[in-house]
Amino acid sequence: MHRRTFVASMGGTLAALTGCLGNRRQSDGPPPTGTRTRTATPTRTDEPTADVTVESLHLQYGVVTPSSPDSIGISHADTPYLVASVRVDGPLSWEAFGLRMADVRYAPTRLDRLYRTTWGEDHWYERGRSDGLVLFEAPSTATDDLQLIWPGGERPVDDGIVARLDGETPRLSASFDVPETHDGRTAPDITIDVTNEGSTAGRFLGALNRVGPVVAYTPVTRLSRLVPAGESETISVADSWGGSPAEERLGDGEPDVTYRLDYPGGEDAAAIRLRDPS
Known part of the structure; x- marks a missing residue:
């Protein structure tokens, strides 16, 4: 068994290390293997295109929420969430993002009762902001073509995340x-x-x-x-x-x-x- 050591500062943020088309990548797994098509069909024809950079994409079970006026706890511990940290140059609403698996599109979701309303120092992405987080309730199982999409662009979800969605949740x-x-x-x-x-x-x-x-x-x-x-x-x-x-x-x-x-x-x-x- 190997041991690694990290330091967590109070209210830490999601790291910003990846490009939207794979030039730089941070995620919960290795880069996708094989050739993938990068011709996502826009899911909303009324949405203008924008320059989108996916800085990180994480899979976690549950979210940290206030459990009382002066404490925090874990909510929805059995629910898998995909958390995308995005940077956007151009007018684009958060609803324009989606998860696509085969012909099925999953819309993003919002949770009101997150710790400090946001994720530490991070905040939700919405139209008018240049960056932020987009949250998805992930499918319980996934195929190798699971993709994060937006009008005019897409990013494949890494193989490591797909494997974790398809496998047993570790203890x-x-x-x-x-x-x-x-x-x-x-x-x-x-x-x-x-x-x-x-x-x-x-x-x-x-x-x-x-x-x-x-x-x-x-x-x-x-x-x-x-x-x-x-x-x-x-x-x-x-x-x-x-x-x-x-x-x-x-x-x-x-x-x-x-x-x-x-x-x-x-x-x-x-x-x-x-x-x-x-």
């Missing part, structure tokens, strides 16, 4: 690695070990919350990481407490900070007792 587990005691007044590094116990790659999606030491309950960040089959990865989270707890609470033997992680199929928690550094 992902996660656990904290944090100190039981901490003598600083700033947050220690928070690390989360994620293991993919399946035979196919899977994207880990997590909602991280914190109790204490100053605020009773608050969201920390949304976690998203593609984990190869049979491997483990370590995600490091940089947190900020926004202040120090009252001195009379230090050293009383009770947890001063508790981190809670929610992810599809599981949850975990870790408590930290703070010591007076003086």
Whole structure:
């Protein structure tokens, strides 16, 4: 089993590394194999064409949404979503995008209750914006001709994503690695070990919350990481407490900070007792 380490900053964004016709590519799998036709039929004749760059295309199960006024959690954990990050030069509505499989077209969808209304620092694409995210509820199974389309253009969905849609959803587990005691007044590094116990790659999606030491309950960040089959990865989270707890609470033997992680199929928690550094 191999282990990789990544760093997650609070409110991270989807990376922007790929071209719309494959010059540069970031996705959840290897580039498509074989020859594909690039003559997509426009799905709306009233839509003008625009210059579209697909910067990334990810598959994930579920979305991170507010679960209360001061916490986040996972919703629709059994639903596969394709998340396209696009850059658009020209007038084009978000409804003009689609997923095409054979002769069937799937329209994009919107969810109102996403964490911070958007995806961290990202936002929905809509007419008048130069970039943003387009969300699709993906078909439960796919063929090798699944494509992201828009008027005048298309991009094949990568073979790795298609294989994951056709295969069994892998089981992902996660656990904290944090100190039981901490003598600083700033947050220690928070690390989360994620293991993919399946035979196919899977994207880990997590909602991280914190109790204490100053605020009773608050969201920390949304976690998203593609984990190869049979491997483990370590995600490091940089947190900020926004202040120090009252001195009379230090050293009383009770947890001063508790981190809670929610992810599809599981949850975990870790408590930290703070010591007076003086």
